[in-house]
Amino acid sequence: MRDTKVDMLHGPLAGKLFWFALPIAASSMLQQLFNAADTAVVGKFADAAALAAVGTNGEIVAFIVSLSAGLAVGTNVLLGMCIGKGEKKDIQGVIQIAMVLALAVGLVGLLLGQVVARPILVLIHTPEEILDLAVQYLRIYCLGYPALLVYDFGSAILRSKGDSRRPFLILTFSGFINVGLNLFFVIVCGLGVAGVAIATDLSTLFSAGMVVWWLIRETDEIRLSVESLCFSGKFVGKIVSIGLPAGLQGAVFCLANIFIQSAVNSFGSIAVAGSAISMNYEYFSYYILSACGQAATTFVSQNYAAGNRQRCRRILVLCLVGSVLFDSIVNTPLVIWRQAFSGIFSSEAAVIEAACQRMLIVLALGPVCGLYEVPAGVMRGMGYSLRPALMTMLGICLFRIVWVETVFRQVRTLPCLFIVFPITWAITLVLIWGTFRLVAWDKLKGNEGSAA
Incomplete structure (x- = not known):
């Protein structure tokens, strides 16, 4: 594979910025298309209750995704600073700690999701007739939270050296896998809401596996050394201090959008x-x-x-x-x-x-x-x-x-x-x-x- 590293410190900027931003925008657009396909599958081949159960979790899922992506920003920025200063030892330290942090926070989120799924859905006035299905979906979805964080943090590591192409490729393949698994679990297996959530978890697991595989195969300073993984508090505070505000910003956006959507709902269908x-x-x-x-x-x-x-x-x-x-x-x-x-x-x-x-x-x-x-x-x-x-x-x-x-x-x-x-x-x-x-x-x- 050709060198995917981008020299951000020297040379013309316009082209580098364009080709860096393009895969990021394309990734988000593809993900939106895949999400629409997921909704179409459950709406077409399950029933209205299943569709509503998935839909009512929309802002909760958006909250989770925003928080994860925001935390990953901390890794991106801190690594970028280390690369800019040429501190190769610190680069390795940030990478190892970031991946351990992703797993640790992911496991906490997984367990928390099982406990708070029902109370949260009750709090947002989920209709009684779809409550059990909505809880089932959210609990299964949260099982994939560690994989989501590993992918987000791994992608942030790749992007820190200017490589936004491989995260785009991973997300593209993952999206097609997600749609295919949705069709299989919902139509063939008849799993409905559970099938949609399982498909999401498995495709996210694929994304996490691919990004880890690529990081392990790296030959430069951002290589992930699994045998060297350890937890140290040296960089955790910096990652969280940069990433958490960005994540909370996206999460609060979800709250504001709920108010807007509630107002729109008052005008009817x-x-x-x-x-x-x-x-x-x-x-x-x-x-x-x-x-x-x-x-x-x-x-x-x-x-x-x-x-x-x-x-x-x-x-x-x-x-x-x-x-x-x-x-x-x-x-x-x-x-x-x-x-x-x-x-x-x-x-x-x-x-x-x-x-x-x-x-x-x-x-x-x-x-x-x-x-x-x-x-x-x-x-x-x-x-x-x-x-x-x-x-x-x-x-x-x-x-x-x-x-x-x-x-x-x-x-x-x-x-x-x-x-x-x-x-x-x-x-x-x-x-x-x-x-x-x-x-x-x-x-x-x-x-x-x-x-x-």
Whole structure:
């Protein structure tokens, strides 16, 4: 296999950033397609109760995935800093501890999931008729949590040296395996909800196995040495201090989205269906912005540690331009021909109208998100994870909840509800750039210097 390492410290940046971010965005988009296929399988070949049981776990699963991915960010950033400083001994230490931490946290999550599955589902008012099925799904899903963390941390290790291609390949193969196992367990074995959860766990286990296999076969400093695995507290605090805020940020997003979805639900099935259509396109839009933010984090972590301040500033500018440009390329045709794109999912005029209302407001202004995602990513790459996470939670999550509970209660229309998205983006934009000015601006001045 050709060398997958990317030299982030020298040479032209634009092409490297593009080819690093592209597989990340494509991975998320593929995962979204595979999730839709899973839903289609259980909806088509099981029954309505099974579909509802899987669906009601959606935000809980999103919480788990966000927390896992966020924790992995800590590994990515810390390794990037070690690579930038050329500290090969510390690189090995971070890798060994990261994988042990992934297994340890994963096992705790596995056990916790078995205990709290029912209380959580009762707390979110899961209908009694699907409660047992929903609990069954969540408990089985949590059995795969250690594998999920191993994959996330392993992928973070690969991305820390610029390799986003292999995590993409792993996720692609895993997705096809997941769909195939879903068909087998649901149609052939008749396992319904349990079959969907088992298929997810097995495909995640495949992903974890593949990433570990590749790390063991590495020949450079990021090689995983299984016989040297041990737990030491030296790097755990740094990994958690960077990763946990990022994970909690995504988790709180889920809470805010529950409030928005609850408000949409109050308009009835037509509004729910229309909103769901728009959300399918919004996911793809956001994945582009998120990939640019992740690219900024990874590239800045190495260059900031190496003292390449001017290069860090260039990364910031290129990622800002790239996020807005590529997201606009995707969103513009969706907004212009929104009725046609909505018609792919429904032929009902009322549903299409509801979808178009949301698309016109949310997708048209979507590229604004990149203007705060990228500087937040740069700050994480510099080791400042808590501040951008708090600003994002305040600007987006908290304000959306406040809006639903105040303004929306007075003006109960869909446009009034959907306008909260660009409003909260604007608020977060101001908060993030204000924080960036205070925390990062002076540290990125000049060309050389210590990263301390």
